Amino acid sequence: MQTERPMSRIIVGAAIIEAGRVLACARAAPPEVAGRWEFPGGKVEEGETEPEALIRECEEELGVKVEVGDRVGGDVPLGHAGAVLRVYKSRLLADQTPQCLEHSELRWLGRDELFDVDWLPADAPIAAALRPLLD
Numbered sequence: 001m002q003t004e005r006p007m008s009r010i011i012v013g014a015a016i017i018e019a020g021r022v023l024a025c026a027r028a029a030p031p032e033v034a035g036r037w038e039f040p041g042g043k044v045e046e047g048e049t050e051p052e053a054l055i056r057e058c059e060e061e062l063g064v065k066v067e068v069g070d071r072v073g074g075d076v077p078l079g080h081a082g083a084v085l086r087v088y089k090s091r092l093l094a095d096q097t098p099q100c101l102e103h104s105e106l107r108w109l110g111r112d113e114l115f116d117v118d119w120l121p122a123d124a125p126i127a128a129a130l131r132p133l134l135d
């Protein structure tokens with residue numbers, strides 16, 4: 001009998017904060033979640049640290065270099081195969097401007113705008129944890 005390898009996938013997200021606002025990104029795909037909002041990021045690949053994965057994903061998705069800081073909120077279980085979402089506070093390095101390379105829209109959200117977007121379900125508690133970090 002073939003036994004399945006237990007899968008515990010870590011998905012990392014970057015809460016990029018600049019001038020008291022955080023960057024939110026609208027997913028372009030797949031259709032079930034297109035238009036829902038998330039933090040830039042993705043799966044941690046083998047041999048990669050979580051900050052390394054975030055730096056790679058931010059380059060791929062936004063064309064920017066970031067510095068990764070402390071965690072925001074706790075591990076949020078995702079609905080599939082033991083995956084968890086971990087979000088890190090991040091900041092843009094000098095002269096970096098995010099471009100919408102893989103998302104359908106980008107928005108900078110201030111403290112009172114955090115819930116103006118339709119976050120993916122796992123991201124809502126993280127958005128709440130971000131509130132005190134925004135001016």
Ligand SMILES: Nc1nc2c([nH]c(=O)n2[C@H]2C[C@H](O)[C@@H](COP(=O)(O)OP(=O)(O)OP(=O)(O)O)O2)c(=O)[nH]1
Binds near residue numbers: 041078122
């Ligand atoms: N990147 C990201 N994914 C999130 C967040 N919240 C959340 O539930 N997810 C889910 C959506 C996807 O099921 C999964 C990450 O998928 P992804 O498509 O961003 O990851 P990836 O870039 O490594 O994907 P791939 O194209 O290599 O398969 O985690 C979030 O804030 N950021």
